[in-house]
Amino acid sequence: MTALPTAAPATAARAARHRESRATAIAVVFAALVTAALAVGRAVLVPRFYYFDDTQTGAVGQWWELGERWVSGTWSILSPSQWQAGNFLAEGQWGLLSPLTTVIALLTRASDDMAVLATVVKISLLVGTSIGTVLLVRSFGASSPWSAVAGIATPLIGFTVYMDAPSWVTGLMTSALFPMAWWGLRRVSMGRNPWILLVSAGLLVTAGYVFGVLGLATLMIVTLLQHAVRSERASALRVLLAGLVVALLSIVIYLPAILTSGVSVRASTGIANDGFLNADLSDLLASSVATGSVSIEAWWGAFPGTPLQYIAWFLPLILLTLPAPRTTLEELAPAIGTATVMLLLVIGPSAVGPLRFPVRMMPYLGIALIVIAVVLMSRVRWPEVTTGRWVATAILMVAGGFAAWAQQPETAARVALSIAIGLLALATMRALATGRLRPLTRQSLQSTLAAVAVAATVLAVLPQMYWLRTSPLPDYGAEAGVQELSDVLNEAEGDTFVVGSALGRLRTGGDDVLAANLWYFSDAEVQNTYTVLQYREYAEDLCMDLRGSTCQAAFETLFEQDAATGERLADLLSLSSVLVLEEEGRPRAPSAPSGWSMVDESGSGWLFVRDDPVPPAGGIEWASTGATLRIDEQSETGLRATVLEDVDQGTIVTSRLAWPGYVVDGASLTDPHRGYLLTLDLEGARAGDVISVEFRPPAWPIVAISGLLSVFGGLAWCLAAAVLQLRSQRGGRAMRRR
Structure with missing residues (x-):
């Protein structure tokens, strides 16, 4: 007899939750459809709207190469043949550890048109922004119609539409995940299972775009302060734990880049x-x-x-x-605090250490302000x-x-x-x-x-x-078809260097040339690819910019005799092909260096190939007198060699950039040759000694431990929360039976 009064309110509560869920679903679907319609509309007006600038010369090539490495089982954190663009983990935006980027990379390998692929990916991310915003605003108690307003407005933020969506796709990834992570954070502070926060925050962090992480870190800190001020200890501890898991993952993604920046052009603290x-x-x-x-x-x-x-x-x-009302403002404190910090960053100095272009924080400022406006209006x-x-x-x-x-x-x-x-x-x-x-x-x-x-x-x-x-x-007018992109520079052999600037003459007028990361579509192993982590000494020696363009003087630099070794730089770089572009300053073909032949002359320039091609970069290219070694094993991340004769004093020069993180056994690192080639001191080595060189991310033990703690700590938390929720539900059902 006593169960009826208890059952009736429980039934009413379930009905209310069902109505709320249905209203939320309607708002989500409506906002997503409007967002998709507007996003598609832009592509109808401008078919290549989502295939501009860095998407064209950066992202799609990275996706293609990463997809190839996953499919072929050659995934690696380093590529010596890509030189300054080959430190994939430190580069960050390769998304080596990102499940989202990996899925996109695998889709890329199954696609025939990169403009279509980019359009689908980016519209999907815009729709994701919309969905996350609706759920976030609903968690503040806003009605479903007002939540739909926010869900439609956030993907229309000007910087998102005109910068991140056409070009800076990693920025679009992180701003798309930000509302979902915020929603998950609110759920965590209320005692809910943290999986939504940890998954969305994990995807955001591993995308490798530091501005999104700054936005998320700001939100988490402000939320923690909110609960601390209100003496909500349990909520504060949960937010603190979430912040710890995310921080540990951020160490994996960003510490290698920070510790590598000293040799790069980004080494700035001013x-x-x-x-x-x-x-x-x-x-x-x-x-x-x-x-x-x-x-x-x-x-x-x-x-x-x-x-x-x-x-x-x-x-x-x-x-x-x-x-x-004060209660409303207190609830909105994380949004207000985040908006304030983002505003200060947007109007602040244009460069703070290695961080540039602060207007990139506009999406996070916009999302916070839209949340504030819509919640207040509702x-x-x-x-x-x-x-x-x-x-x-x-x-x-x-x-x-x-x-x-x-x-x-x-x-x-x-x-x-x-x-x-x-x-x-x-x-x-x-x-x-x-x-x-x-x-x-x-x-x-x-x-x-x-x-x-x-x-x-x-x-x-x-x-x-x-x-x-x-x-x-x-x-830049680059082709989008995979077939057209892959049919470039097929005559090249081995590692290839491009002299000149191909960016302004991409494959639109018949020139057989690519630029930046579009070279990944070619079978040629071209080192002139895109990087935001230029190796300073290498870039200066070969006058190469971040998109791989060089001055014409790079040709003479490649084939001049190195003063210390007597070798040509092309030999020290283990090059087998050099493409010289025809442009101002180089109206006619240079003479073929000894041991090289011109194998192709096209509208774009002249291709020189070594008469006897050499192995790809990563090996030993020069040894001082008396130092004789045999390479036993070579991979992208290291090599093993056996000393054949006793060495009292001697050095070897490898065709590897001297990135921070190399560990050597049986020899010692010395100053990089020419300021950038990994060089080993063999003093005291004896015949039969094995020299091993292995690349690991800087501070590798810290990186590895942080990654393990983040992943397994997050999984344990989610599992514990699920068990506690299950017990609570069973306890509630038992009470109702009584």
């Missing part, structure tokens, strides 16, 4: 501001103008011609919600909003339009249209809130106002899509 890719407050005043373009300076000059500052048209509506009592606040909001909208117009007066028409859409939506919302259009219940009013916000969000970006169609970053 703080400077040259105005390159940072913003100021006047720029951000126009963050509600979808068609405005403000003075964010970069490669394009003073103005990008696209709304990189845009976040959402409804940001000024925050004024309508103030003053907000809780405000609209009929009680005063006329003064409506007027102030309209003035703020107009001020944003003025800020955009003032920086580029020629954009007056499109800026005016954007402001008109915002003001029309604002007027409609006021008419609904005051009952002038139609009296509505509180719930119906909230849903209707959210519908207006959705409509205005879509309307605001349609003129943007029409007028501002492409990224300010370049489309």
Whole structure:
């Protein structure tokens, strides 16, 4: 008899949870469909919209090579033949340990068109951003219609649309995972199973894009402080534990890069501001103008011609919600704190140590502000909003339009249209809130106002899509078909060096040449690939930039006699082919060096191949007098050699970059030859001694232990949480039976 009163509320609670889940699912599907439709619309207007700049010359080539290494079983943390681009783990954005990047890499190997692949991947990530945002905002108690507003708005943040989506795909990965990780963090602080947080945060960290990790770290620290201030010890401990697991994983991904940076061009600890890719407050005043373009300076000059500052048209509506209840502001403290830190970074110096381009934090600033705005608007009592606040909001909208117009007066028409859409939506919302259009219940009013916000969000970006169609970053015009990309430089033998700059002459006019990471599609083992971790001495010696372009003088450098060894640099690099591009400064073919022959002359230049090709880089290329060794085993990460004669004093030079992390047994490391070639001192070696050289990430024991603790600690936590939840459910059912 006593079970009935208990069962009825339990049934009602289950029904309520079912309704909430259904409402959330509807919001998720709706926001995802709108996001996909708008993203596809951009690709219809500009078919290569998602195949620009670094996606074209960086990401797809990396995916192709990584997929090949997984399929062939040759996965490695290092490639000597790629030289400064071959330190894959330290490079970070290769995503060697990223399950998400691995899946994309395997899909790449199954694809025939890289532009289509990039489009599918990036639209999927934009949809993921939308889904994560809906779930996040719902966790704050926002209604499903208002959650859909946020889910549609976040993938439309200007920097996401015009920089990360067309080009910087690792930035898109991390900003897409950020809302999901935030949602998981909120669940953890409430005592739920941490698997959502750990999976999404793990994917975010292993993507290798440090700006996303900075955003996540900021969020976790602010959330920890929130619980500590409120004396919520259990929640604080759970957040602290989550932060520890994520920090340990971050050590695996970023410590090798930090400890490698000393030999790279990124070895900087200073703080400077040259105005390159940072913003100021006047720029951000126009963050509600979808068609405005403000003075964010970069490669394009003073103005990008696209709304990189845009976040959402409804940001000024925050004024309508103030003053907000203290409890609401306390709940939003992590969002407010994260937004504040991101704002300071965006308007801060353009370079802080190795970190450059702080405007890359715009997606995280935008997500935090959208969460704040939508949660506040979902809780405000609209009929009680005063006329003064409506007027102030309209003035703020107009001020944003003025800020955009003032920086580029020629954009007056499109800026005016954007402001008109915002003001029309604002007027409609006021008419609904005051009952002038139609009296509505509180719930119906909230849903209707959210519908207006959705409509205005879509309307605001349609003129943007029409007028501002492409990224300010370049489309180099490279082919997207795998067959076309793979049919380049088939005549090359062994390791290959390209002299000149191929970036401006990609395979669009028949020239048989690729550039940067597109070389991974060719069977030729070209070392002129893309890296953000240039080895300083190597790059200076061969005048090579981060995308593999060189000056024409690199040809003479390759074939000049090295003063210390008497060998040519091409021999020390273990090169078998050299492609010399025809360009200004090299209008005719150079003479073939002795032991080499010209095997091809095309519209792009001249290919020289060694008469007797040599093995790929990684071996011993020179030994001083009296030092005789036999190579017994050689791999990408190391080699073993036997000393054949006693050596009192002697050195050997290998065709490997002297990356930090090499461990030598039977000899010792000495100063790198020419400042970059791994060199060993054999003093005291005796016949029969075995010399072993093995590359491990710097601080390898710390890296390995951190990785194991992170993975197994996270798994143990998830398992323990699942067991406790199961016991709690069984205990609850037992109580109801009694």
